[in-house]
Amino acid sequence: MGSIEDPVDDLKVTAPKAWAAGVPAVTHALEYSLSQTSPRRTALTLLNINQAEGIDCPGCAWPEPPAGKRHLNEYCENGAKHINDEATSRRVTREFFREHSIAQLDDKSDYWLNQQGRLTEPMVKRPGATHYEPIGWDEAFALLAAGLRGLDSPDEALFYVSGRLNNEAAFLLQLFARAYGTNNLPDCSNMCHESSGSALGETLGIGKGSVSLDDIHHSDLVFVVGQNPGTNHPRMLTALEETKRNGGRVVAVNTLPEAGLMRFKNPQKARGVAGRGTEITDQFLHIRAGGDLALFQALNRMLVEADDAAPGSVLDHAFIDAHTSGFADFAEQSRKVSWDDVLAATGLPREEIDALFDRVLGARKIIVCWAMGVTQHKHGVPTIREIVNFLLARGNVGRPGAGVCPVRGHSNVQGDRTMGVWERMPQSFLDALEREFGFRPPAHHGLDAVDGIRAMHEGRAKVFLGVAGNFVRATPDSAVTEEAMRGCRLTAHVSTKLNRSHTVCGDTALILPTLGRSDRDIQGGVEQFVTVEDSMSDVHASRGKLPPASPDLLSEVAIVARLARATLGDQPALPWEEFERDYGTVRDRIARVVPGFEDFNARVAVPGGFTLPNPVNAYDFRTASGKAQFTCNDFTMPEIPAGHLLLQTLRSHDQWNTIWYAPNDRYRGIRGARRVVLVNPDDLAGLGLRDGESVDLVSVWHDGRERRAEGFRTVSYPTSRGSAAAYYPETNVLVPLDSVADISNCPTSKGVLVRLERTGAARKAAARTAAAWTAAAVGPDEGSPAWDA
Numbered sequence: 082m083g084s085i086e087d088p089v090d091d092l093k094v095t096a097p098k099a100w101a102a103g104v105p106a107v108t109h110a111l112e113y114s115l116s117q118t119s120p121r122r123t124a125l126t127l128l129n130i131n132q133a134e135g136i137d138c139p140g141c142a143w144p145e146p147p148a149g150k151r152h153l154n155e156y157c158e159n160g161a162k163h164i165n166d167e168a169t170s171r172r173v174t175r176e177f178f179r180e181h182s183i184a185q186l187d188d189k190s191d192y193w194l195n196q197q198g199r200l201t202e203p204m205v206k207r208p209g210a211t212h213y214e215p216i217g218w219d220e221a222f223a224l225l226a227a228g229l230r231g232l233d234s235p236d237e238a239l240f241y242v243s244g245r246l247n248n249e250a251a252f253l254l255q256l257f258a259r260a261y262g263t264n265n266l267p268d269c270s271n272m273c274h275e276s277s278g279s280a281l282g283e284t285l286g287i288g289k290g291s292v293s294l295d296d297i298h299h300s301d302l303v304f305v306v307g308q309n310p311g312t313n314h315p316r317m318l319t320a321l322e323e324t325k326r327n328g329g330r331v332v333a334v335n336t337l338p339e340a341g342l343m344r345f346k347n348p349q350k351a352r353g354v355a356g357r358g359t360e361i362t363d364q365f366l367h368i369r370a371g372g373d374l375a376l377f378q379a380l381n382r383m384l385v386e387a388d389d390a391a392p393g394s395v396l397d398h399a400f401i402d403a404h405t406s407g408f409a410d411f412a413e414q415s416r417k418v419s420w421d422d423v424l425a426a427t428g429l430p431r432e433e434i435d436a437l438f439d440r441v442l443g444a445r446k447i448i449v450c451w452a453m454g455v456t457q458h459k460h461g462v463p464t465i466r467e468i469v470n471f472l473l474a475r476g477n478v479g480r481p482g483a484g485v486c487p488v489r490g491h492s493n494v495q496g497d498r499t500m501g502v503w504e505r506m507p508q509s510f511l512d513a514l515e516r517e518f519g520f521r522p523p524a525h526h527g528l529d530a531v532d533g534i535r536a537m538h539e540g541r542a543k544v545f546l547g548v549a550g551n552f553v554r555a556t557p558d559s560a561v562t563e564e565a566m567r568g569c570r571l572t573a574h575v576s577t578k579l580n581r582s583h584t585v586c587g588d589t590a591l592i593l594p595t596l597g598r599s600d601r602d603i604q605g606g607v608e609q610f611v612t613v614e615d616s617m618s619d620v621h622a623s624r625g626k627l628p629p630a631s632p633d634l635l636s637e638v639a640i641v642a643r644l645a646r647a648t649l650g651d652q653p654a655l656p657w658e659e660f661e662r663d664y665g666t667v668r669d670r671i672a673r674v675v676p677g678f679e680d681f682n683a684r685v686a687v688p689g690g691f692t693l694p695n696p697v698n699a700y701d702f703r704t705a706s707g708k709a710q711f712t713c714n715d716f717t718m719p720e721i722p723a724g725h726l727l728l729q730t731l732r733s734h735d736q737w738n739t740i741w742y743a744p745n746d747r748y749r750g751i752r753g754a755r756r757v758v759l760v761n762p763d764d765l766a767g768l769g770l771r772d773g774e775s776v777d778l779v780s781v782w783h784d785g786r787e788r789r790a791e792g793f794r795t796v797s798y799p800t801s802r803g804s805a806a807a808y809y810p811e812t813n814v815l816v817p818l819d820s821v822a823d824i825s826n827c828p829t830s831k832g833v834l835v836r837l838e839r840t841g842a843a844r845k846a847a848a849r850t851a852a853a854w855t856a857a858a859v860g861p862d863e864g865s866p867a868w869d870a
């Protein structure tokens with residue numbers, strides 16, 4: 082197969098776009114799809130994606146409209162790219178692994194690794210070997226099983242899950258891990274919406290969103306906080322367009338004026354193709370990084386004070402009295418919020434907050450949506466608690482058109498949690514497993530992603546199994562994580578495509594290739610389907626349509642079932658073969674273990690599936706007090722010492738998490754390069770830097786370890802003062818492992834304190850050190866390389 086070279090670094094910057102989607106989005110989706118596979122396969126995937134009898138989009142977790150109300154093209158540009166990145170015709174074969182040593186592969190970019198195509202057969206790296214070599218499935222399972230059985234304690238193994246995994250395989254994986262004897266089930270949620278789960282579980286009794294698509298459509302006011310839907314949840318713009326058409330308003334709170342927050346041209350509608358599109362945002366609050374807690378504290382103070390002035394006219398006392406606890410303390414704390422603090426933390430003029438407050442007073446039904454701009458901060462959990470306070474105060478929880486909406490990332494990340502992939506599942510779930518399967522799951526909590534890395538690094542964890550995802554690139558502190566991975570006795574990854582987690586591996590390493598969402602899955606001659614749960618708790622089927630990428634692939638269900646059998650034998654006696662043969666038998670077990678899944682097989686057979694009940698919408702709050710909980714949260718804001726910036730590590734338009742498809746970020750006007758750092762022009766000037774200058778990003782953390790990302794170029798950009806933005810995963814090296822959100826342990830990927838050093842300056846400093854060592858003369862000054870914008 083032809084090798085795909087890295088795009089040449091060739092930065093071009095133009096003005097950020099004022100609108101999202103429209104015709105260019107369709108063109109880009111088709112261009113990428115056709116670069117991967119044939120027009121016929123592209124047509125097949127695109128006709129089936131998100132259709133009731135079709136393939137669930139492997140992209141984000143945004144829900145589909147009810148069956149019968151879907152468009153023929155019920156997908157976005159990025160969904161089309163993701164599915165055809167999976168449906169690619171390119172293949173990674175045993176010859177490929179013979180030609181490329183692991184060291185050579187490790188030198189390649191993440192882009193290059195992904196572009197090689199689909200994995201086709203199981204591979205092993207033996208201790209001391211330089212290359213992966215083929216291995217049969219049975220031997221691969223025996224090797225992994227022996228590795229697991231050879232540990233001193235089951236807690237020396239980690240079972241990582243990424244949110245692409247379907248419900249059936251996720252349920253079996255957690256069953257296997259617990260039958261084996263550990264709750265070590267870290268997942269991508271640990272790095273994503275963990276702060277949402279922590280805050281919502283404590284205050285509302287369930288860690289999920291409470292709204293439906295219909296609620297969004299009929300809300301009076303929708304907040305979109307710390308989220309970039311134009312890129313990351315593109316069909317959310319269709320929903321917000323509908324909100325607008327029904328007379329609702331949208332408020333966006335962001336450190337960047339993202340294109341998708343401003344105006345949307347719906348490519349499925351004539352007016353979106355030809356016209357100006359829909360203004361999405363009625364008010365944009367260009368907030369400082371980490372200022373969201375202060376913003377909601379300010380709104381809460383205003384609500385409480387307005388109600389103090391005219392009791393009963395602002396707050397929903399009937400709701401507060403009947404359904405909540407802790408109001409008096411919350412109100413008292415809110416009255417003390419300092420305006421000086423609020424204005425400093427948000428960087429917003431008082432008039433903008435006043436205008437926002439007027440909108441709030443004018444809205445009976447309010448929804449707050451949020452994503453990584455909120456969860457990945459040190460104070461992500463208190464920020465979300467304060468959002469809950471804000472909604473509870475006017476009774477905006479539990480009724481139509483109102484509620485909490487944490488917008489999930491991966492297509493089945495919410496489902497994987499529902500299935501029990503969590504290191505801290507409640508005892509009631511473990512008891513249900515025991516009743517159903519007749520063994521006692523371990524009760525002590527397992528390790529999450531960050532603690533799992535620490536355990537590997539310290540030699541307390543020795544075997545790592547990753548099912549989907551790219552652990553090495555998704556996690557913080559890349560240098561530390563890589564050491565941790567390389568220190569393992571055995572690492573194994575169930576994957577569709579090659580990635581960094583295969584090149585940074587343990588002493589023995591396995592690549593276990595699997596079917597993707599788009600592949601047809603036949604077991605014992607019978608076509609199987611899998612199920613997923615989206616961000617709004619809709620559960621439905623997904624059926625692959627393409628011939629499998631290789632005859633030697635196994636499904637994820639089959640891999641987990643066979644590994645479990647190889648490891649556990651019949652202790653405990655569980656029907657792993659039956660589970661593999663007929664996924665319906667797995668669903669029967671889920672129906673008996675997981676609340677809300679009664680009659681699972683029958684209800685999921687209906688096109689479009691069913692929606693899990695959210696007790697919050699019946700005013701049933703399963704918290705410690707049995708009521709929705711108001712909380713008191715201390716004011717806090719990130720401290721940014723002079724000469725520093727707070728870096729957020731985020732996604733470009735042309736990437737899916739750790740994998741980038743092209744070095745472009747179309748809506749932000751950046752093309753041809755990813756090692757760029759977006760900085761406010763006034764901050765650039767203050768730092769004595771020019772637009773387009775070559776800099777290293779150096780993170781500042783109290784452990785004294787140097788974390789440096791080299792060779793970035795500054796781009797003068799309208800980000801809020803004091804903040805900078807650069808792409809993940811190139812910048813993960815800068816996020817200290819110990820820098821996590823309070824309570825949730827989520828890495829602070831949106832709040833990394835950095836300084837910018839001229840690349841030339843760094844070289845000069847290095848040269849000076851070298852000179853001091855060798856007492857030789859310093860060479861000619863290279864300065865910073867010439868660059869024109």
Ligand SMILES: Nc1nc2c(c(=O)[nH]1)N[C@H]1C(S)=C(S)[C@@H](COP(=O)(O)OP(=O)(O)OC[C@H]3O[C@@H](n4cnc5c(=O)[nH]c(N)nc54)[C@H](O)[C@@H]3O)O[C@H]1N2
Pocket residue numbers: 140141159273306307308309310312313314334335336337339368369370371372373452453454455458489490491729730731732733734736737738739831
């Ligand atoms: N195309 C595409 N789609 C995706 C993904 C992908 O990689 N590519 N990933 C999926 C996954 S797993 C997830 S979790 C979601 C992520 O979806 P997002 O959360 O939208 O993803 P990020 O790119 O991390 O963007 C964070 C947003 O928060 C803003 N922000 C940063 N800091 C702050 C702050 O302090 N306050 C406020 N108010 N705003 C802030 C940033 O400017 C940016 O707009 O997307 C999912 N969908």
Ligand SMILES: Nc1nc2c(c(=O)[nH]1)N[C@H]1C(S)=C(S)[C@@H](COP(=O)(O)OP(=O)(O)OC[C@H]3O[C@@H](n4cnc5c(=O)[nH]c(N)nc54)[C@H](O)[C@@H]3O)O[C@H]1N2
Pocket residue numbers: 243244245246269270272273274453490491548549550551552554555556557575576577578579580595596597598637730731732737738739740809810812813816830
């Ligand atoms: N600095 C920084 N770090 C972050 C973030 C950030 O904003 N900034 N975001 C965090 C977030 S929100 C998340 S969710 C994580 C994402 O972390 P992960 O979910 O671990 O990463 P992905 O890039 O989605 O994983 C891509 C790989 O999944 C495999 N894959 C794809 N489809 C399938 C499938 O159907 N089955 C199987 N078995 N494998 C498949 C492919 O081999 C592919 O290479 O990253 C986190 N890390």
Ligand code: SF4
Pocket residue numbers: 131138139140141142143155156157158159160161313314315316317
């Ligand atoms: S919005 Fe998300 S789920 Fe929908 S088509 Fe786009 S990527 Fe797929």
Ligand SMILES: [Mo]
Pocket residue numbers: 269272273274489490491
């Ligand atoms: Mo995510």
